[in-house]
Amino acid sequence: MNDDDLRLSPRTRADDLLRWAAEQGLEPVPVEAVRTVLALLELGDGRMHDGWPELSSPVVEQLLYERIYMYVQPASDPGAYGRAVGLLIDHQRAAKRLNAKRQERLHAEVDWQGELLCGLLRQPHLVTWPRLYTLLLRVDGVDTADPAAVRAWLDGFRELTAEQRAEAFGALTELDEIDADGGWGRQRLISIGMATDGARLLLENRLMQRSYRNLAGLNALGLPMPDELSGDFEGFEAAVAEEALRLLGDWTVPGLPALLVHEYPDLAPEPGTEEIEAYLAEQASQAEQSD
DSSP states (O other), rough: OGGGGGGGSSSOOOOEEEEEEEHHOOOOOOOOHHHHHHHHHTSSSSSSETTTEEHHHHHIIIIHHHHHHHHHHOOSOOOHHHHEEEEEEEEHHHSSSSSSHHHHHHHHHHHHHHHHHHTTTOOOOGOOOOHOOOHHHHHTOOOOOHHHHHHHHHHHHHTOOOOHHHHHHHOOOTOOOOOTTTTTSHHHHHHHHHHHHHHEEEHHHEEEEEHHHHHHHHHHHTOOHHHHSSSSSHHHHHHHHHHHHHHHHHSTTTTHHHHHHHHHTTTOOOOOOHHHHHHHHHHHHHHHHHH
């Protein structure tokens, strides 16, 4: 166990994997995709061995079919995430962590699940507020590396009416067109808020689990508790929430998720219990009427 094991977020071995891939003459993959894949794998249900995620069919499916679309809005080719998993498969085969049959099977699964991921990223009912605003910022040509430019754009978007915002959402060609299910109206916005809250809470939970798992190993070695785990639980929760927002920014636009939560919640509303219950009741009523 080293210092990186005691941090909230994974410090992935992306550079090592890319260096190995270059030495093997394999097709290069964007470093951002490799880092994202390795981080989400470490925060998933799979096991780790010597700093590397151990791959299996359920682990790959969870990553490509259940996790990436919750957090990531790729700036370019979404197929890079599948290729990043492919590099890891080959690396683990070279390290004798996979046999040839499992390597071949996992590659086949990654190929079709990577294609599914490209479709999932286009689904309006799966989008979150950070992903949605990332798309809008890019379409408008905002320098997303400039916090002042991002904030200025949010200030301008705040001045739009609800109808104008809905028009902007609907004009995004990166998302599939919404058919006759309410468009970008109230129910759609509630569902986006629910998805955003759920994705962030899941990430926070995974960060906590990682810390507790590593803390158990620390205790087994008889070593002192790290600073981030030595305070009261409320302080730890706050640190986890802050780190989750930072990670979400790494996967969309740096700083954007925190801005939406802390300074622009009116642009990215997350419903409370009563609003969720009313929404679910409406959905149930609509389902009954359609039967």
